[in-house]
Amino acid sequence: MINPQWLRSFTVLAEVGNFTRTANRLGVTQAAISQHIGHLEEQLGPLLIRRSRQMDLTPAGHSLLAYCHELEQAQKRLQLRLSEGEKTKGEVSLITPGSSGLFLYPLLLSLQQAHPELAMRHRFAPNADILQAVLDNHYEMGLVSIKPDSTHLVAEHFAEEPLELIVPAGHNPQSWQDLQQLGFIDHPDGHNMATRLLTRAYPGFRSILDIPTRGFTNQVGLILEPVARGLGFTVLPRYARKAFAHSSAIKVITLEYNTMDSLWLIYRAEWPLSARAKYAVEYLKQQLAAMALV
Amino acid sequence: MINPQWLRSFTVLAEVGNFTRTANRLGVTQAAISQHIGHLEEQLGPLLIRRSRQMDLTPAGHSLLAYCHELEQAQKRLQLRLSEGEKTKGEVSLITPGSSGLFLYPLLLSLQQAHPELAMRHRFAPNADILQAVLDNHYEMGLVSIKPDSTHLVAEHFAEEPLELIVPAGHNPQSWQDLQQLGFIDHPDGHNMATRLLTRAYPGFRSILDIPTRGFTNQVGLILEPVARGLGFTVLPRYARKAFAHSSAIKVITLEYNTMDSLWLIYRAEWPLSARAKYAVEYLKQQLAAMALV
DNA sequence: TGCCCTTGATAAGAATACCTTATGATTAAT
DNA sequence: ATTAATCATAAGGTATTCTTATCAAGGGCA
Numbered sequence: 109m110i111n112p113q114w115l116r117s118f119t120v121l122a123e124v125g126n127f128t129r130t131a132n133r134l135g136v137t138q139a140a141i142s143q144h145i146g147h148l149e150e151q152l153g154p155l156l157i158r159r160s161r162q163m164d165l166t167p168a169g170h171s172l173l174a175y176c177h178e179l180e181q182a183q184k185r186l187q188l189r190l191s192e193g194e195k196t197k198g199e200v201s202l203i204t205p206g207s208s209g210l211f212l213y214p215l216l217l218s219l220q221q222a223h224p225e226l227a228m229r230h231r232f233a234p235n236a237d238i239l240q241a242v243l244d245n246h247y248e249m250g251l252v253s254i255k256p257d258s259t260h261l262v263a264e265h266f267a268e269e270p271l272e273l274i275v276p277a278g279h280n281p282q283s284w285q286d287l288q289q290l291g292f293i294d295h296p297d298g299h300n301m302a303t304r305l306l307t308r309a310y311p312g313f314r315s316i317l318d319i320p321t322r323g324f325t326n327q328v329g330l331i332l333e334p335v336a337r338g339l340g341f342t343v344l345p346r347y348a349r350k351a352f353a354h355s356s357a358i359k360v361i362t363l364e365y366n367t368m369d370s371l372w373l374i375y376r377a378e379w380p381l382s383a384r385a386k387y388a389v390e391y392l393k394q395q396l397a398a399m400a401l402v
Numbered sequence: 403m404i405n406p407q408w409l410r411s412f413t414v415l416a417e418v419g420n421f422t423r424t425a426n427r428l429g430v431t432q433a434a435i436s437q438h439i440g441h442l443e444e445q446l447g448p449l450l451i452r453r454s455r456q457m458d459l460t461p462a463g464h465s466l467l468a469y470c471h472e473l474e475q476a477q478k479r480l481q482l483r484l485s486e487g488e489k490t491k492g493e494v495s496l497i498t499p500g501s502s503g504l505f506l507y508p509l510l511l512s513l514q515q516a517h518p519e520l521a522m523r524h525r526f527a528p529n530a531d532i533l534q535a536v537l538d539n540h541y542e543m544g545l546v547s548i549k550p551d552s553t554h555l556v557a558e559h560f561a562e563e564p565l566e567l568i569v570p571a572g573h574n575p576q577s578w579q580d581l582q583q584l585g586f587i588d589h590p591d592g593h594n595m596a597t598r599l600l601t602r603a604y605p606g607f608r609s610i611l612d613i614p615t616r617g618f619t620n621q622v623g624l625i626l627e628p629v630a631r632g633l634g635f636t637v638l639p640r641y642a643r644k645a646f647a648h649s650s651a652i653k654v655i656t657l658e659y660n661t662m663d664s665l666w667l668i669y670r671a672e673w674p675l676s677a678r679a680k681y682a683v684e685y686l687k688q689q690l691a692a693m694a695l696v
Numbered sequence: 697t698g699c700c701c702t703t704g705a706t707a708a709g710a711a712t713a714c715c716t717t718a719t720g721a722t723t724a725a726t
Numbered sequence: 727a728t729t730a731a732t733c734a735t736a737a738g739g740t741a742t743t744c745t746t747a748t749c750a751a752g753g754g755c756a
Binding site: 405407430431433434437438 | 716718
């Protein structure tokens with residue numbers, strides 16, 4: 109087993125060409141250097157030709173010197189990987205619920221376009237799967253709508269948007285039965301959002317299953333299309349509704365109480381979020397804030 | 403300074419997922435493994451998440467594992483460079499006298515054609531320079547016509563060929579004065595060879611300088627051309643004469659005593675000849691043997 | 697030639713690193 | 727509650743690495 113200190117001594121010796129000056133350079137005695145080289149030669153055969161004025165490397169010596177340089181390069185690469193510096197390089201892995209993920213993913217892709225050395229790895233999943241994926245270290249970050257209570261996870265407040273009841277323009281439902289007549293346009297987080305909003309808005313409402321589903325899509329840009337055409341109602345966060353192009357074809361029902369849709373960013377508590385993941389999170393927050401002003 | 407044994411323990415632990423089994427695998431105690439990982443974590447931060455059923459690598463742990471694999475590859479490359487295995491890859495460096503070198507170089511090039519990963523580095527030089535170049539480790543091998551007496555050099559007998567006195571066809575010199583009339587066709591080893599042969603063949607002969615030089619060339623294939631045209635005589639090893647195409651235009655004078663031209667292969671005594679150099683030497687010897695049969 | 701200085705190898709002892717043994721805490725299974 | 731497995735840590739034993747001291751060899755200078 110080759111001691112790295114031996115290799116260090118060899119490298120400097122090859123450069124300096126003199127045991128005594130190598131020892132001074134490394135802050136040890138000449139005898140230590142002599143021993144280091146002796147150890148290396150025991151294992152690898154003659155590395156140096158000692159001549160009175162200077163020394164020459166044998167072919168094996170040259171090979172070992174090349175190996176030392178390779179080790180240095182590998183170590184530099186390790187330092188780089190461990191460093192905090194690389195915020196625009198490498199993989200960003202994020203797992204999100206369906207609807208917010210569909211909305212955020214194009215933003216992530218814009219970030220990647222701006223920094224091509226970033227690689228976005230994203231996946232949609234329900235809340236429970238998101239927690240497990242982050243705990244299993246399959247994804248560095250996740251977004252969930254329920255704050256987890258786990259010592260292994262950090263949960264940072266990411267976004268808070270009111271949920272909105274969106275119906276076709278000209279409709280004015282007075283009860284949840286009116287909505288039952290209309291029908292529900294579902295999406296990946298449809299059930300969760302609609303249940304939370306409707307139980308709060310209509311005291312007699314029990315379950316979204318009492319309302320017939322009139323459509324389903326997992327394309328954010330398409331969820332409000334059937335609503336605009338009078339095919340049903342849906343429940344979405346405000347930022348998603350604001351992104352819809354034909355706002356005159358839909359209507360937001362004002363309710364007595366707001367139902368907020370919170371998103372929590374989760375990551376492992378045992379180690380810090382990587383620089384690039386932090387960078388991506390800040391970028392997403394900025395983009396959401398910019399859209400809130402529209 | 404990271405101890406390679408620590409890295410070895412980490413690599414096996416990452417594979418096995420359990421301190422106790424890693425210890426068994428490596429033939430040390432569990433406490434030793436625990437210490438190794440502890441040392442690594444001191445320097446590099448958390449590498450493992452200890453879970454009850456198995457353990458997970460942190461991102462830093464993954465980076466370190468990649469580093470370990472890079473080190474393994476570098477070590478393999480070192481072993482390969484130090485090994486005897488690479489006999490048809492890499493540089494073969496040879497320094498020779500002019501005439502034998504001119505003859506041997508095309509053979510070396512044929513070898514390189516057969517094995518394109520070999521690289522021939524060749525140079526012509528007089529005997530003294532050849533010795534120095536090998537001692538200086540500028541060339542791995544040299545050919546000399548005088549066996550050196552040096553503790554730093556190994557001298558192996560390489561070839562032995564009679565020197566021949568070659569005159570134009572139809573000539574029949576009876577004394578060296580006849581040759582003086584004819585004139586000498588010189589080449590890089592011309593003086594050396596002619597002196598040795600003529601002092602042996604003609605007792606009154608003193609110096610090649612007593613004979614006018616009628617030509618000089620350093621192209622082996624061209625040395626005998628002026629001889630064939632009657633412009634002068636020359637002295638060459640038999641293998642060189644045999645390679646001449648127009649043998650009917652020249653004549654070899656039979657002498658009472660043979661003068662042999664010995665070639666010695668020299669290389670450094672402190673380390674063995676590389677596999678590829680050995681291979682090249684064997685190839686050259688075979689080619690010379692094959693030509694001796696023609 | 698003799699003397700002096702520099703340099704590297706090596707022996708011996710001091711200092712440090714690494715390993716083993718022993719122990720305790722934690723977790724999971726029964 | 728008990729048992730077994732696993733890991734962390736303290737303490738002591740062993741191995742390795744370092745320093746100090748010494749000697750041999752070579753080169754330069756008077």
